[in-house]
Amino acid sequence: MKSVLISLFIGCYNDTLFPETGKAVVEVLERLGHRVEFRLEQTCCGQMHYNTGYHRAAFPLMERFLDIFRDSEVICVPSSSCVAMMRDHYPKMAAASKDPRLQRDVREILPRVFEFSELLVDKLNVLDVGACFPHAVALHPSCHSLRSLRVGERPVQLLRHVRELKLVDLPEAEQCCGFGGTFAIKNADVSAAMLSEKVRNVLDSGAEVCTSLDNSCLMHIGGALSRLRAGIRCMHLAEILACTEESR
Amino acid sequence: MSVRVGEAAQAPDFPSAAKPILANTQIRHNVRRATEVIRAKRAKVVSELPEWEQLRESAYQIKQHTLRHLASYLEQFESACVRAGGQVHWARDADEANEIVVRIIQTHQESEVIKVKTMTSDEIGLNRALETAGITPYETDLADLVIQLAHDQPSHIVVPALHRNKMEIRRIFLKEMHLAELGEQPEDLTEAARKYLREKFLRVKIAISGANFMVAKTGSVCVVESEGNGRMCLTLPRVLITLAGIEKVIPRFEDLEVFLQLLPRSATGERMNPYNSIWTGVRPGDGPQEFHVILLDNGRTDVLQDAEARDTLNCIRCGACLNTCPVYRQTGGHAYGSIYAGPIGAILTPQLQRMQHSQSLPYASSLCGACYDVCPVKINIPEILVHLRSKVVEQGDAPLSERLAMKAAAFAFADEHRLAAAQKLARIGQWPVERNGVIRNLPGFLGGWTAVRDLPAIPKESFREWWIKRELKRQ
Numbered sequence: 001m002k003s004v005l006i007s008l009f010i011g012c013y014n015d016t017l018f019p020e021t022g023k024a025v026v027e028v029l030e031r032l033g034h035r036v037e038f039r040l041e042q043t044c045c046g047q048m049h050y051n052t053g054y055h056r057a058a059f060p061l062m063e064r065f066l067d068i069f070r071d072s073e074v075i076c077v078p079s080s081s082c083v084a085m086m087r088d089h090y091p092k093m094a095a096a097s098k099d100p101r102l103q104r105d106v107r108e109i110l111p112r113v114f115e116f117s118e119l120l121v122d123k124l125n126v127l128d129v130g131a132c133f134p135h136a137v138a139l140h141p142s143c144h145s146l147r148s149l150r151v152g153e154r155p156v157q158l159l160r161h162v163r164e165l166k167l168v169d170l171p172e173a174e175q176c177c178g179f180g181g182t183f184a185i186k187n188a189d190v191s192a193a194m195l196s197e198k199v200r201n202v203l204d205s206g207a208e209v210c211t212s213l214d215n216s217c218l219m220h221i222g223g224a225l226s227r228l229r230a231g232i233r234c235m236h237l238a239e240i241l242a243c244t245e246e247s248r
Numbered sequence: 249m250s251v252r253v254g255e256a257a258q259a260p261d262f263p264s265a266a267k268p269i270l271a272n273t274q275i276r277h278n279v280r281r282a283t284e285v286i287r288a289k290r291a292k293v294v295s296e297l298p299e300w301e302q303l304r305e306s307a308y309q310i311k312q313h314t315l316r317h318l319a320s321y322l323e324q325f326e327s328a329c330v331r332a333g334g335q336v337h338w339a340r341d342a343d344e345a346n347e348i349v350v351r352i353i354q355t356h357q358e359s360e361v362i363k364v365k366t367m368t369s370d371e372i373g374l375n376r377a378l379e380t381a382g383i384t385p386y387e388t389d390l391a392d393l394v395i396q397l398a399h400d401q402p403s404h405i406v407v408p409a410l411h412r413n414k415m416e417i418r419r420i421f422l423k424e425m426h427l428a429e430l431g432e433q434p435e436d437l438t439e440a441a442r443k444y445l446r447e448k449f450l451r452v453k454i455a456i457s458g459a460n461f462m463v464a465k466t467g468s469v470c471v472v473e474s475e476g477n478g479r480m481c482l483t484l485p486r487v488l489i490t491l492a493g494i495e496k497v498i499p500r501f502e503d504l505e506v507f508l509q510l511l512p513r514s515a516t517g518e519r520m521n522p523y524n525s526i527w528t529g530v531r532p533g534d535g536p537q538e539f540h541v542i543l544l545d546n547g548r549t550d551v552l553q554d555a556e557a558r559d560t561l562n563c564i565r566c567g568a569c570l571n572t573c574p575v576y577r578q579t580g581g582h583a584y585g586s587i588y589a590g591p592i593g594a595i596l597t598p599q600l601q602r603m604q605h606s607q608s609l610p611y612a613s614s615l616c617g618a619c620y621d622v623c624p625v626k627i628n629i630p631e632i633l634v635h636l637r638s639k640v641v642e643q644g645d646a647p648l649s650e651r652l653a654m655k656a657a658a659f660a661f662a663d664e665h666r667l668a669a670a671q672k673l674a675r676i677g678q679w680p681v682e683r684n685g686v687i688r689n690l691p692g693f694l695g696g697w698t699a700v701r702d703l704p705a706i707p708k709e710s711f712r713e714w715w716i717k718r719e720l721k722r723q
Contacts, residue, residue, distance in 0.1 A: 012661065015711045016671050017704055022711035038715045044661040049654060051615060053637030053646065057658040064662075088631070147617035176574045180614025182650070187612060188696025190266050193578040194614070195701070223701030226686060 001124065005035045007072035009065070009113075011079045012044035018215045024242035025078050025116060028129050031244075036076075041068045045077075047085035050093075052182045059097070062090055066105045074123060075109070078116040078238050080145035080213045086113055088148055115145065116238055117154040117213055127161045132245040134164035138207035139237075140198070140221060142214040143176050155213055155237055162240060170210075171201045179220035191220075199224045202232060210234045259585025261608035266583040275411050279403075279580040282410045283571040289517025290568060290622070296519075297509070306506045308626040311562040314498055315552060321464040321497045322543060328467025332529020334539040342372035345491060345544050349374060349456065350381045352489055352540055358383070358454050361489075364471060364478040365389035366458025367405060367565060368491045368544060370587040371600075374456070385456070386448045388477040390441055397424035403581030403589060406515045406567035411580045445477060455481040455536070459492035460564065461507060462541070465500050468528040469541065472511060472521035479523050488536035494543050495561040507564060510624035514566035547600040556635045560595050562625035569619035569629060575612060584609060591619035595632045607645055610636035649693045668712060675706045 006029055010022045026036045046061030065086070069075050077083050087110060094106040120126050137159060145151045159167050178184065178194025198221055202210050210225070212218050215236050222234035259265060269275055294300055314321055326336040339345035353361060361378065363369065363385055375396075378385045387396040391409040395402050398420045402408030409417070414434060421440050422430050430440055457478070461470040469490055471478055482488060498507065504526075512518045530539050551560055570576045570590030581589030586597040586606065594613055598606040610633045619629040640646055660670040681687045687703040689695075697703060709717075 010711050012667070015667075016674070016706060019707055019709060019711035019714055023714060038712070040712060040716070041664050043664055043667045044657075046661075049658060051634055051637075052650070052654065053610075053634065053639075053641035054654045054658070055638045055641075057654060061658075061661055143614070143616040143618075147621055174618075176614050176616035176618070178574065178614055180616070183611065183614045185693060185696055186650075187263050187266070187575075188699060189263065189270055190575055190578050190612070191614070191696075192700045193270050194574050197574075219704065220701065223697070223703060226702040227688070227700060 001033070003033050003035055004074055004124065005037060006074045006076050006119070007069060008036055008038050009042055009045070009069065009075055009077045009082070010038070011077065011082045012048075013219075014079060014215055017219065018236065021078055021215055021236040021238050024236065024238040025076065027242040028120075028131075028238060029076070032124065032126060032129060034124070039068050039072075045082040045085045047082060048181055050085060050089055055093070058089075059093060062093055062106075063102070066102070066109060069109060069112075070105070072112060074119070075113045076116060076119045077113060078213070078236065079215065080115045080142055080149050080151065081216055083113060083115045083118075084144040084148035086110060115149055115151065115213060117145075117151055117158055118149070120158060120241075121154045127157050129158070129161070129241045131161075131241045131243055132163040132165075133209075133240050133243045135208045136166045136168050136206055137209045137211055137240065138168050138170040138202055138205040139173070140170060140177065140202075140210055140212040140217055141173055142212050142217045145213045146174060151213065155211075158237065158241060159211070162243075163245070165240070168205045168207050170205045170207070172197070173201070175201075177217045177221050179217050181216070184220060195220060195224050199228070199230070203230060207232060209240070211237050211240055213237055259606075262583055262585070262612040263608065265585055266579045266612075269579050269583055274413075275580050276578065278411050278413050280577055282404075282407060283577055286407070286517055286567075286571045290514060290571065291517075293513045293517050293519055297513070303506055303510055304624055304626050307510055307564075307624060308562065310498060310503050310506060311559075311625055315495065315558060315561055318494065318497070318552065321499055322494055324464040325462050325467055325497050326543075328463075328465060329469075329529060329541055330467070332467050333531075334467065334529040334541055337540060337542045339542050339544045339546070341546050342544075345372050345542050345546070346374055346377035348540075348542050349489055349491070350377060350383065352487070353378075353383055353454055354381070356454060356487060358452075360384045360386065360448075360452045361454045361456050362386045362388050362448050362452045362481050362485065363392070364455065364457035364481045365392050365408075365473065366456065366491055367402075367587060368458050368493055369456060370402060371493075372491075372544065372546060374491070386445075386452065388445050388448065388481055389473070390438065390475055390477070393441060393445070394420060397421070401582060402587055404567060404570055405565050405588065405590070405592070406570075411582070445480075449477075449480045449484050453485050454487040454489065455485040456489045456491060457482060459490050459496050459541075460511065461504060462492055462497045463499075463501050463504070464497050466528055468501065468526050470504060470508075470524070470526045472508070472525070473523045474516065474518070474521060476523050479525055482525050482527065483535050485536055487538040487540075489540045489542065491542045491544060494545055494548050495563075511564055511566055514564075514568040514622065514624040551599045554599070557595065557599060557632050559625075559627045560592075560599060560632060562627050563592055563596065564625055565592075566624055568622040568624065572618045572622045573613075574616060574618065575614065584612070591629045591633075592627070595627075595629055595636060598636055607640050610634075610640060647693075664712070668710070671706065671710045675708070678705055 046058035050058035177198040178191040184191040218234040394409040404410040576590040682705040
């Protein structure tokens, strides 16, 4: 396949807290023969402000995103919640602004925005990225990937093509982990109760590694696993796909 | 105008109300068990209908159309109902509706009424208004009877006593029905309720019902239920008073075809409700000889005026969103401080109460979207929750710590140099709390996170720093 120039939108919390995910995305895409660029002007998609009710503060972040990635052919976002923000809310925010230029910009950019597993499966037509990961892995289908992006089997298909990886069933997989952004702070107790169910299921699954398309959920689940010294690691899907026989 | 949503208008905020419930293992066990059973039943009967998504879309379109022309459909209903011998009353709020009900009962010089399950009567606090006027209401829906006898609050739209289990109900019946003995089987409990209620059905002259649907064209009212106790109330008494929110009207009789498929499958996981009662006005010598409908606003026209939240009024009170909600699963209904609990309660209550006492409800959700997926009338609950959050923020009612944090984040995200500086600053600033790459104890409002979770420390190098170095090396 012809080499594609992929513009990476990393997301504010991946940039700050989970740089390994970004590095892994670059590693996988370059291994597949594509080129990656990172536009340094990027900051945040506006999701945290928007979902907490700070719509005015989210608006300039949308404008900023549209400006920076205006001429990108393909935009890769390794976070389904950021993609959900763009697909579910940008059109409405643009419509509310009554600015036809902004509405057009949103309309034109959205078809070029891909969540990481969508990019691999739909745009780059690849299921086997040449990865090898000799561990038992449970996939937590994050709410945004499941019910907003509807990525369906894409991450599972990618994991099934990883050599030596044992995909284990996660009971009650489709139930929210209780993160919900500021929900985990504002309703810390209820969030913790939801988390305890998710953690029980992860422990029951027999996984050594819990993966997802969202580091936000993994930070939440991983936070509890770490506190409990459960010995189970959380890794973004990209980090698993970046592992090869040579790198282990 | 005073808008009340049930008796608990002064309830504590959601996080505080949830705290003691989270520690109540019995309630949590009951709620989890009950919602799992209904969920599984719903999933099974929904999967039987390949046209489920089309049905949802039809219902959505019917509701959209009706709400756009609500005034004319309500007037159409009024004239059709009156033509058929019914009497129609309009109530602006809870107090007006309560006064109308009391007046009708007093006109007949009665001091008792039997009730079919009606959420709307709970919304306006009807039972208390009746008792104040010296009128005794008897709930006849089994679960509502349990709630009434236990002096409890409903915790679910469809299954109000869902937080109670069999043994608790047995204890309540023994005490409140003054029984000497009572078996432990569900059959024993229903038998006791049957004896208790039959006597009321045969004696009491006036009944109060809610309405699942009102048909504008024919003036008909539809009530669906599972026990037949509703049917008794709707047919035996001399006078029937139906209390209905104005959003319950649908244009035509044929529209019931859509809703009567969606509602039972969504609500109780049944293909059809065991009892579907539809009546039109009064028929001499058959059923109640006097029929009143009270059309209640109680804040609904305000909801209608908010284009972004209007879909809230699509709700047909099936409770599927409660059964699927991971938050409700943990807390049950009482934490919502309203008779409308769960995701639909989290959007309905703050709108009916105009955000008073209920500003915490739009935040009582992780926005996981499971409610929207199962909603038979396609209410995008997460989107409305976010809209209501923005209203709280616009009113300046968000907590100061949150406002400052959001302001600081907006400042940092406004340009990449500020973001890079903020990342560096946070990396340095975390030294008092960071140990071996992990943060285990955060101060202030962030402490809720570290109470049970670790937080990864901010790593030595951000992604952008790594990228810049890599590009330099490459050149």
